[in-house]
Amino acid sequence: MNATELAAVLKRGESISVEFKRCGVQPEADTFETVCSFNNRFGGSIFLGVLDDGTVEGIDRTQATAIERNLANVVGNPKLFSTAPAIETERIEFDDKLVIRVWVPAGPAVVGFKHVIYDRVADVDRRITSETQIAQMHIRKQNHFSEQHVYRYLKLSDFRLDLLPRVRKMAAAKTPGHPWAEMDDMELMRSADLYGMNYDTGEEGFNLAAVMLLGRDEVISRIAPAYRTDAIVRRENLDRYDDRLIVTTNLIEAQELVSDFAKRYLPDRFMLEGDRSVSPRDIIIRELVSNLMIHREFVSPYPAKFLILNDGIHTENASKAIFQGQLAITSFKPVSKNPFIAKFFRNIGLADELGSGMRNLYKYSKPYSGKNPVLDDGDIFEAFAPVRWVGETTTGSDTSAYDDPINDPINDPINDPINDPGHEDETVNDPSSENAKRVTVRERELLELIREDESITYRRAAQALTVSESTVKRTLQALQTAGLIARKGSKKNGTWHILT
Structure with a gap:
């Protein structure tokens, strides 16, 4: 990366794949939290010597080698990282100042730093403790489609074969002369890739796709108990x-x-x-x-x-x-x-x-x-x-x-x-006002959270409402557009204020 490319990154600011970090004689702990979160998400670049607002402060040139050595030592320390993530570093000259770029590719495994798992959401390193969220991260790391998992002991009697005449009729209505119309049940299942071989394991049988599409309810509940x-x-x-x-x-x-x-x-x-x-x-x-x-x-x-x-x-x-x-x-x-x-x-x-x-x-x-x-x-x-x-x-x-x-x-x-x-629907404005707005359940819950804590972050609100941070952001934008709340102060240190 050259200075021109870095200038474009600085202008765009921090994001899901870009993080700015101040750096003294060695990287702070939050730098390694970001290494962990980038590895667990889609990868990204950490720019050492850059302030949160994109101002280049630079690093001490005499410490550059020590900083790079420290990065390698900490990342490779099994007492700090459960699995060592891959990183690469490069030095960038910018306005007579030195910036170190730390590139972190997405890794094949979920990584923890100091026994804590971090994930990257928007421009924030989020601490992950929920088993459901951790399970989602492992799913994201898989390099195969879970629908192709083979269950070798499934039989035709485990499926709703009474649905197949309807399937043939729908296929023929969509495409006249569709070959499924002339196939028997097993031929149709094979043709639809619902029965086959897992070439990783050599197992042959019906797969998860077959279960979800045509399985009997009791079979679905045993194989995918959380499905609903x-x-x-x-x-x-x-x-x-x-x-x-x-x-x-x-x-x-x-x-x-x-x-x-x-x-x-x-x-x-x-x-x-x-x-x-x-x-x-x-x-x-x-x-x-x-x-x-x-x-x-x-x-x-x-x-x-x-x-x-x-x-x-x-x-x-x-x-x-x-x-x-x-x-x-x-x-x-x-x-x-x-x-x-x-x-x-x-x-x-x-x-x-x-x-x-x-x-x-x-x-x-x-x-x-x-x-x-x-x-x-x-x-x-x-x-x-x-x-x-x-x-x-x-x-x-x-x-x-x-x-x-x-x-x-x-x-x-x-x-x-x-x-x-x-x-009468509940409103947060005077019903006679032109700006009266019907409040959704999620908006009302978010308003209550703001009343309790005006400095609440996207992360804490998302955890309290059990939704994603992008949903919280969209809901807050809707409340701002409706004139129900206002933001005062900076993006990171400001507070929310209810206007009604």
Whole structure:
């Protein structure tokens, strides 16, 4: 790296893969915490001799060799690091000052420093103590797809063979003349890569993908005991829920159950595509539910969630991520998390080619709600699709393509809880104010945390709410935009203030 490249890094600031550290005669302990977190995440660069704000202070040139030697000795010390992470160093001249860059690649194993495991989230080294979080880190380090794990003692009788006629019919409807229509049950399972050989171990049999797609409920519960999809509506009863559906059956029926549950509670609108009328709601539900079924990590103890809240639809599922942060439609590079399951869903018409789900969400979310979706990848993949409820108006969006509202079921007052005269949603503003805002459960919980501790960090809030730090950031931004809170002071040392 040269001075010009370093200047660009300094301008962008700290991130999930960049950390600035002041350095005296030797690196401080927090430098090695960052080495640990970079190894456990996606790798990154530590720049010694740079302050948090990107100002280059430089290091003492006479100490450069000693600093590099200290780095190598500490990283290689088995009493300090459970497994020695790989590092490389280089010296960079910048404005007559010396900066040492420490490059840390992502390692094949989860590493601990002084018996503590650290993970990198945004620009923070997070101390990991939860067994669930540690399990997610090990999953991320695996270099194989867990769906391919073979269970050699599974038999055809362990599967819902009664679903296969339906599978053949769906495949033929998607692709006339589909070869599955003429195959017997075992041939279909082999063709769909649900039965085969694990070439690492030499074992032959049905795999985890087969279990999740077609397994009997009791077989699924024994092989993947933590597997479930939790669908919740929470719009009126913010303390608990209005309705709930817990699904633990095979993915084919689970897709239908969760989709039907969502359609009961989400308003439907129609728009014209050429001369064809389509339902953005149904397309959005299809993409969100398909993602929950296809792209989750089934060996994780984290349950998948489909939440219908006052601001829209939120989904969460465990993921084996290669990227951390918000996904952008312009730079998104899709990677299949479960290629066998994804291929099966494509064959029966419940999914399209890789990457189409995100494109469809962006395409149909704007006409449905007037806003774009938000997708965050990481150990927990989170998706948010806004919803425009009855009585709300879109901002800056074209609604001229919608059908006549007389034929729109969302205008039926019988099915509209907002028209219930005995129901009042809790607000944090004066209801007469133009800025009155309905508060979601997560926002209300975050407001309570701020009341208790105005200096609360993203990390502590995420741990208290059992959500990701990106979710906390997005919720805080929403509260700021609504004029409910304000930030005073610096990014690292400031405090939050409630304005109501």
